[in-house]
Amino acid sequence: MPSDKLFGINPVLEALRAGRPIQRLLIAQERKKDRSLQAIVDLARKAGVEVRTTARSALDREAPGAVHQGVIAFAAARGYASLDDILAIPAQKSEAGLYLVLDGVEDPRNLGAILRTAETAGVHGVIIPERRAAGLTEAVAKSAAGALEYVPVVKVVNIVSALEELKKAGLWVVGADAEGGRLFWDVDLAGPTVIVLGGEDRGVRRLVRETCDHVVSLPLRGQVSSLNVSVVAGVMLYEALRQRSSKTPRHSPAIY
Secondary structure (H helix, E strand, O other), X not given: OOEEEEEOHHHHHHHHHOOOOEEEEEEEHHHOOOHHHHHHHHHHHHOOOEEEEEOXXXXXXXXXXXXXXXXXXXXXXXXXXXXXXXXXXXXXXXXXXXXXXXXXXXXXXXXXXXXXHHHHOOOOEEEEEXXXXXXOOHHHHHHHOOHHHOOOEEEEOOHHHHHHXXXXXXXXXXXXXXXXXXXXXXXXXXXXXXXXXXXXXXXXXXXXXXXXXXXXXXXXXXXOOOOOXXXXXXXXXXXHHHHXXXXXXXXXXXXX
């Protein structure tokens, strides 16, 4: 059976808490008495997971160059969700849909950081392209610090087609781009919304940008001309969360 290798305290702990099937757990002999690792061991044993204690060097060989913090889990491979899967989530939670589309984020650390932010902001699903983009790798899981267990990720062949499907489902699409005509806080993000972010080098591609209902930008006051995509994700998602948390949220797609 295909498996994922999870390393690091938070990714392994959240996988156990989420009930993800785990075949076995490796714990570094040198750290077996650490309180944080003991909590992982206790959860694993309650779930019937095989726990092995071994030399740290064995973990180093399993995860070369990684910061494994003395724990590695061999878990069932993480699958991708479908558009239908994530479109059903808002109704189950009685919430307005909030989705994130990443148009070619290639750095696994950026993708992991974005997934972590998406989970904390209550995003109902993240959509990524099949080509020229990072997928759900071990490095992404580590960077996401456990958030991957809770945020469904959809992989699609064509981002534009996916956006059209989301628009048919009643969502408004807001792209973030340096050339955006409005500032991000001037657009209503309280209703059913898809936020689109571009890749590290090329930003949002032209056809994707043209599919957006609104294209917004973030104000830059310093000498540096751009922000990391994971930072943009945090700013945009938490503006959406702020608007949704307001006592008088706007539920129409209108511009303020």
